[in-house]
Amino acid sequence: MVVKHPIRMKHIAPCGMNCAICTAYLREKKRCEGCYSPERIERRQCFIFSCEHVRGRCGPPCADYPCKRIRLMDKRYRTRYHMSVIRNLEEIRDHGIRQFVTNERERWTCRTCGGVIDVHHGRCVSCGKEREKPGRDKEE
Secondary structure (H helix, E strand, C coil): CCCCCCCHHHHECCCCCCCHHHHHCCCCCCCCCCCCCCCCCHHHCCCCCCCCCCCCCCCCCCCCCHHHHHHHHHHHHHHHHCCCHHHHHHHCCCCCCCHHHHHHHHHHHHCCCCCEEEEECCCCCCCCCCCCHHHHHHHE
């Protein structure tokens, strides 16, 4: 079964993470529906989402941006998953959320079957093909 679904603006968390490529969103059991869904699971533990400075969806950063929480998450994601949440937020700021979502669809769609690539496992959830690392990720 090919898991195909569009990445939408509602999938972009305040930290810059694309919830639609997260293992918790892509799994079948105890699925998290993303930060903005009432059926969210992972948000309960998220220090960024519960921060009193987070307003709206990826809005203008607060005076402390990037705060320690964002920097730590960014370092972890760059090291383990070859993705930068700070870079995501900068892309949203510079080009708008619509362009960011368009870019994310291209970036996280399997070129072999059209399925979704799981950021945490680095492979397509439909066919299992390993993710090709595009030029942007090599810089991170």
